[in-house]
Amino acid sequence: MGLNTYSSEDKALLAVDCIIFGFDKGDLKILLIKRTFEPGLGEWSLIGGFLKKEENLDQAASRVLHHLTGLRDIYMEQLYAFSKVDRDPAERTISVAYYALIDIATHDTSLIKQNSAQWFGLKDCPKLIFDHDRMVLHAIARLRRKTSNNPIGFELLPEKFTMKQLQNLYESILDKELDKRNFINKVNALDILVKLEEKDMSVSRKGAYLFKFDEEKYKAKVEEGFSFKL
């Protein structure tokens, strides 16, 4: 409205940076880019961008993610605002970190190449610019907590998945091995998956049944006080 009520206050640049998680071949990964601009040219960093006048932070994060992966309507959540005065050496910038969960199979590989981006296993990450390493640590901690209490892990899997894949996913998120029988018993007790007729024949001779997450059923159960816990 241009009232300039706050005209004497300092302004700052606002950025969003995204920790993009994917799950591939039993490993949890994040997507990084090699910067093609200063500051930090040639170094690895999270993908990010600046907040524009006409959008909110969620929209900025979605835009940035869409730009790199071609994906929309992705699970994203705001993590934390990083504001150390000299965190960006070029100019005072506050960055709000977001994390996103994507099914690694569905994203646009060519876009990634174009942006000189690359997937890294959590243990093979290069050092990142600025405070991006801290952001990643925050994101992992949040991911652990969230996937334990909410059925968001499925966002990292294809629509149809085997129990083994689901277990591997949780094992790599939590970074510990789980007992197969206990895991399956727990998942079955939740009663929010649909077992399909179809089998995944790509791994074993016997084949493994595929499952789908039943979102409707989950929502209905939540209404009745159910709470997810894995």
Place this chain on the structure above:
Amino acid sequence: MGLNTYSSEDKALLAVDCIIFGFDKGDLKILLIKRTFEPGLGEWSLIGGFLKKEENLDQAASRVLHHLTGLRDIYMEQLYAFSKVDRDPAERTISVAYYALIDIATHDTSLIKQNSAQWFGLKDCPKLIFDHDRMVLHAIARLRRKTSNNPIGFELLPEKFTMKQLQNLYESILDKELDKRNFINKVNALDILVKLEEKDMSVSRKGAYLFKFDEEKYKAKVEEGFSFKL
């Protein structure tokens, strides 16, 4: 460094708003001020301020809190960044909300009056300006989660407190009644309180033993894998 690397990007105002929790006479309360300036003159709001060039967000939040209460070294935690485009009608402002826990007995009452601030029970809060009601809801949810998994509830109590006070605190945070015996058994099992010789004689004829939180013991136990849970 004035490189102006990002010169074409939009800048915005950055505010911090604080949800200040206190605990008094068995009730969880928050501190609100009646605004003496536009926009929103005469309405109730959280306390807040703008981020300055030379400070980070944590520092800004501490400054704002100190200004209103005279207190320093208070437990504070960043909550969430609120960024709806028109959330402040005067000018584009992104606000990062913080919550703080204070021992209501130790703050400076005169400062509060000077600032036309006032404590409100959670259920007696007036409607707040902008998106401050949402911030409060976020803060309560976070407080519930945090106090259940971390020994931060003690920040809301005097250094010495009775079991009854502690139970009342948790009851008002969680908004549900707890069983006295189970609560005390649980607390004792944690083994992180020191029972003092001293009694609080102000409530009953018999008097109730006072306890202190033993931070050293707690930290030592955490080192050994202990995790707080109430």
Place this chain on the structure above:
DNA sequence: TCAAAAGTGTTCACCGTACACCCATGG
């Protein structure tokens, strides 16, 4: 002696965890 709060243990149901064998199939 009585009113009012303080203090104290036990039982039971359920959940998390440890643990090992048979099945189905393609080669």
Place this chain on the structure above:
DNA sequence: CCATGGGTGTACGGTGAACACTTTTGA
């Protein structure tokens, strides 16, 4: 027929929840 991964059930200990009576003391 055999190697490989898929699929299944039970027993035990520990934790969380329900529950009631005695103690202390000042008025």
